[in-house]
Amino acid sequence: MMNEDKSFAIPLEISTNMLDEKLLQERLNQFKPKPLIEYKHDPNKIYEILAVENKDGVVDLAKTNFLGMLDDEEIKKTAEETIRKYGVGTCGPRAFYGTTDVHLALEEKIANFLGAEECIIYSYGFVAISSSIAAYIKRKDVVFADKESNEAIKYGLASSKSRVVYYNHNDPESLLNEVEKIRIEEAKKKPSRKFLIVEGVSWCTGQLCNLPKFVEVAEQFKMRIFLDETYSLGVLGKNGKGLTEHFGVDISKIDMTFGTIEGALGSIGGYCAGSHAVIEHQRLSGSGYIFSASLPTYLAQIAIKSIELMGxxxxxxxxxxxxxxxxxxxxxxxxxxxxxxxxxxxxxxxxxxxxxxxxxxxxxxxxxxxxxxxxxxxxxxxxxxxxxxxxxxxxxxxxxxxxxxx
Missing domain, CATH: 3.90.1150.10 (Aspartate Aminotransferase, domain 1)
Known part of the structure; x- marks a missing residue:
């Protein structure tokens, strides 16, 4: 914890309305808190990220910035205006005092954009995926997942402690074979609930999922299907709505879509979209939503602006x-x-x-x-x-x- 230094406190007689830009800058210049940890900086070490950002003539194909939103002046202006109005962050979970009107506006924006009933947003994309899975899939369930599933999906599956059956990468026939094995195995006992998790664009290989074929298998065997749209949101489909728009699959056939907003929308965080029942359940059972501090308000506003600027x-x-x-x-x-x-x-x-x-x-x-x-x-x-x-x-x-x- 930082040591309190009363010399930097604003006197009571000074109204907050009088805290103009000049006085604010003076206070900021005087504020030099002690570090929480000792950090030794090596001035001779070259950080590649700084070299990339500051060097002329560089083409950066390492950074994830598909729609160029990180470089957009309107996005930067929106971020500044929101910080001046709301501050940097709430420092509290959504269920307590971490929700602002901007969070609600982003959830409504994404839901309307995707054509889903409702949406819930998380402060970190990895957690949005992993905790969404763990909120629904339980120990007695069987979940079918791609062998090349990303780490967020695997972490969610591990947290659920369910039985995981892997099928060959982006192979509906392999999935069908694995489902048949489980069906035969459960022929003489009470069948378990079954889930299918697919990725729009694989984090590992960049390959597209044949969504219509997987939906067909899921419907045939009454499986709930979850779709990770991290690298397809803002990319695929005429309007950037993702894999469902790309293949013309009605989003109502997907029980839950989730992903990060860190690829195309130039922000940080994650989302989950689905029916009212699906989203309401996560507000009560999603650990990443309940226990994490909310997404900083300016990052939520950036995501809203990015959708508006997508064109x-x-x-x-x-x-x-x-x-x-x-x-x-x-x-x-x-x-x-x-x-x-x-x-x-x-x-x-x-x-x-x-x-x-x-x-x-x-x-x-x-x-x-x-x-x-x-x-x-x-x-x-x-x-x-x-x-x-x-x-x-x-x-x-x-x-x-x-x-x-x-």
Missing amino acids: DKPSRLVKLANEVHDFLERCDFEVISHPKSPFKVFKFKGDRNRAEREEEFHKICAEQGIHLVLSEKGLVANLNVNLCDQMQKVYDVFEKVVRQLA
Whole structure:
């Protein structure tokens, strides 16, 4: 806890209405609290994130900023105005004193945008996914999940302590086979509740889920279906509503959609959308909602503004995604991700020193001002609709480095 220093307290005779910008700045300049922990800074250490942000001519394909909202001046202005009105955050859970009118407005905004009955928002995207799962799936239930499920889904499944049956990645036939095995096993006893969890765009591979086929299996065996729209919200569909719009699947067929708002909407946090009963249950049982401090109000307002500014950006992003996908294939990369995926997962073909070549590719590109992500699956490039004019530099550098490492 910081030591109280009464010299910085504003005298009672000074009205808060008189606290103008000049006086506020003076108080802020004088305020030098003791740190909660000792932190030793190494001035010689180069932080890549600072190099990327402050260096001219850099193309940042490492940051997740699909619709370019992080760079939008209207978004920045909205954030500043909201902070001046509401402060930085409530520091309290939603169920106590952590709810503002902006939180309610965002929930209504997302629900209307998606065509769902209601929506609930969380202060952190990972928690939105994991606690939504744990709020519904219990120990005696059976849940079917993709072998390449992201960590948030896996954490939610672990918290639920239910029986988890994994099927092959994005394979409806594999799911059908696993469901048949469970059905035969339960033939002579009371059947358990069954759930299916799918991702719109896989966090791990960037592949699209064949939602109509999975919905068909879920309806056939009376399974409740949860859909993670983290990387499809604001990206897929004519209006950016996600995988349901992309495939023309009625959202009412999905029991619950959830995801983070940290990909396309330029904010932080997560959401869950569904029927009134689904959302009301989470207000009482979602640990991430009950025990976490609420999303800072300005971040909620940013998400609202991002939806309003979305316009034709989703279609422009998909067009860019297709172009980059075709380019990577012409460079003779093995592209794992779907052509419409907002991020590209790709690797060198063959097993000959593949990991070493990808590491060297990543290093040389960074030296040339092109920043990527190096993962277990290969190289990852996060696209940004505002980078269209800079992509020629990316193409030139990629082609040069590929020839160099051939």
